[in-house]
Amino acid sequence: METRIERLCVANGLRMTGPRRVIARVLSEVNGHPDVDELHRLAHRLDPRISLATVYRTVRLFEQHGILERRSLGSRRARYEMSGEHDHFHLVDQDSGQVIEFDEPETELLMRKVAARHGFELVSLKIELFGRRLGTAARAPEPAGEAAGP
Amino acid sequence: METRIERLCVANGLRMTGPRRVIARVLSEVNGHPDVDELHRLAHRLDPRISLATVYRTVRLFEQHGILERRSLGSRRARYEMSGEHDHFHLVDQDSGQVIEFDEPETELLMRKVAARHGFELVSLKIELFGRRLGTAARAPEPAGEAAGP
DNA sequence: CTACTTGCAAACGTTTTGCATAGGC
DNA sequence: GCCTATGCAAAACGTTTGCAAGTAG
Secondary structure (H helix, E strand, O other): OOOHHHHHHHHOOOOOOHHHHHHHHHHHHOOOOOEHHHHHHHHHHHOOOOOHHHHHHHHHHHHHOOOEEEEOOOOOOOEEEEOOOOOOEEEEEOOOOOEEEEOOHHHHHHHHHHHHHOOEEEEEEEEEEEEEEOOOOOOOOOOOOOOOOO | OOOHHHHHHHHOOOOOOHHHHHHHHHHHHOOOOOEHHHHHHHHHHHOOOOOHHHHHHHHHHHHHOOOEEEEOOOOOOOEEEEOOOOOOEEEEEOOOOOEEEEOOHHHHHHHHHHHHHOOEEEEEEEEEEEEEEOOOOOOOOOOOOOOOOO
16 A cells, blocks of 8 residues: 555655655654664665665655654654644653654744744744653653653 | 853862863853854864863763753754753744844743643753744755754 | 666764873862 | 873764666656
């Protein structure tokens, strides 16, 4: 079955090669905010010939065509997610590294007004909240190299 | 004269070495959001023996003690600024790379409420807006390697 | 048939580190 | 005097690129 990403590729006039099809499938099935390494691991499982370089090239291509969006979310590696109709924000659990997405349309509108007040047209925005679950005693923030901070 | 950063270092029980004093001075005098390279260039001018590694180690140390905050602001290199009492936001001009800071206390409060709604205590937040000056025709986003995008 | 895409390995820019020495307290 | 900070050079890390071979349209 053809994924939504594949359809977007065709709509953007991109050549549908084997590796791109596999990476599109992986992107459609994974949830969360995978980094390139994770995408490569998953794609490699479906087709061991797929190289890391191709995954890098493909996510960059997809990003340039507005199919994917790149986030940092406090981690060193870039992380990707499918583009949606409107921006959404991310709340990062500093203890577990878990990322929660949420919509906040009023805030997006507010930010647009703030930009306008400074004489700017808003093109995009990133809102990342870093926090700790309520009722959790403060502890060492990152046991392993997974969680992320500001 | 002793800088505010130096005072914060002492308050945090940090050893006040020569290089740290110089870097503290540079951080106090520079304005904007310098990256490590720029800090090193400025520090090196005051004391040519100061190495890049020491600047890296020092900003990391200062960040760990809450004296500095790290930002990405769409650029590849990490950029630093002094911690303030409350968070402020950044508006990046996509054409020039220029960064405008602004306060938006209601938004900070709103974000705190949003985090709470999801069961989190807000520790910090990053809000980065990317935009274009009103009345500017769209053009090639980045003539040189300075400006930054989402 | 042609132009674009791929895999590989090597290069890249940024950040970190191992080690011997220098220096703060 | 002890223990940490420093400089240097080398390593690590994520990402990009040059090139020859492969493949979509």
